[in-house]
Amino acid sequence: AERVKQENLTIVCVPTSFQARQLILQNGLTLSDLDRHPELDVAIDGADEVDSDLNLIKGGGGCLTQEKIVAGYAKCFIVIADYRKKSQSLGEQWKKGIPIEVIPMAYVPVTRALTKNFGGAVELRMAVSKA
Template sequence: MLLRLPALLSWGLRCGSAAAPQRLVLKRKFSGGMEEEAKRKAGYMAVDNHVQNNQALGIGSGSTIVYAVNRIAKRVRDENLKIVCVPTSFQARQLILQHQLTLSDLDRHPELDVAIDGADEVDSDLNLIKGGGGCLTQEKIVAGCAKEFIVVADYRKDSKSLGEKWKRGVPIEVIPMAYVPVTKAIAAKFGGAAELRMAANKAGPVVTDNGNFILDWKFNNISDWKNVNVSIKMIPGVVETGLFIDMAERVYFGLEDGSVCFRDRHSH
């Protein structure tokens, strides 16, 4: 019974439910590390609710996923779970190996039970912007191979509409020789401005794990994301966009008060 108790307590509350009134009182408890605590709790709850024995898991990228992988590794040790992990990036691969989890790939496991990943922004319909860390193509491939795509985030990523809080634009992975034509085509078709992402600690552009460049498209007044996503992908030279439309089944948000809420697709 003791092993089962955390799982019974882990379901949390639907977003917007009764925990909110205590938020102001409890906020001080997490000052300084509030965001990290929110990420940790969201990551732990997602793992506790969706990871089971004999699964093939997709492991996403980014800071929130570090906590999820910590939790997976602990449960593998404590419960002797038999799982394999497919990474979405070099970072995710290293996390899997550091925690001595079983590393696999889509050649051996093309059908995944669950993929767990973070997001840069989540709108009210569970559409996502991803790719702030540059791994959008592999993240989308892995998510697309999963029966269930689960997202973990902190309260800062929750928006009514995309672009409300995330101001760095939609990441778009492009073939290097095409980045100028793609930049011009996006601006001509949809407005805004697409800029080549430059590296912080080296001269020149960011290069993805696939050897491509990334454009960050800062958009204006877009609402029909499904058609915009398809149209951008049809531009020659575009590899993938950071728009994850109708893909997430559930998003867990770690809140400022230390609680976690979740929102399901089409449940609102």
């Protein structure tokens, strides 16, 4: 936000979460959405873990679907992660499972398919403090 003001940059921000929306507003940046800006020049996001081949685990914050939609409408998608997210292979750092978002009507059949095809346990994670 400081650089936008100092350099008189023109940017429009399309958030992928309620928290990101609040940060945009608190910092006086221009808030928008995909209805008004269906084509984005760049989308910037973080990752939960990144391996040496640049494969990612994303979605730990609970906004995976929104993140994927915004990234899909951007000409360029940039992921930023610091050294704490780096691993040789996925699963070394991030120990909370692979996030997948499922619409409510598909929860039961998706759970069955995941268990049947991949084994393991499926855990429903409910959002906390989400508006």
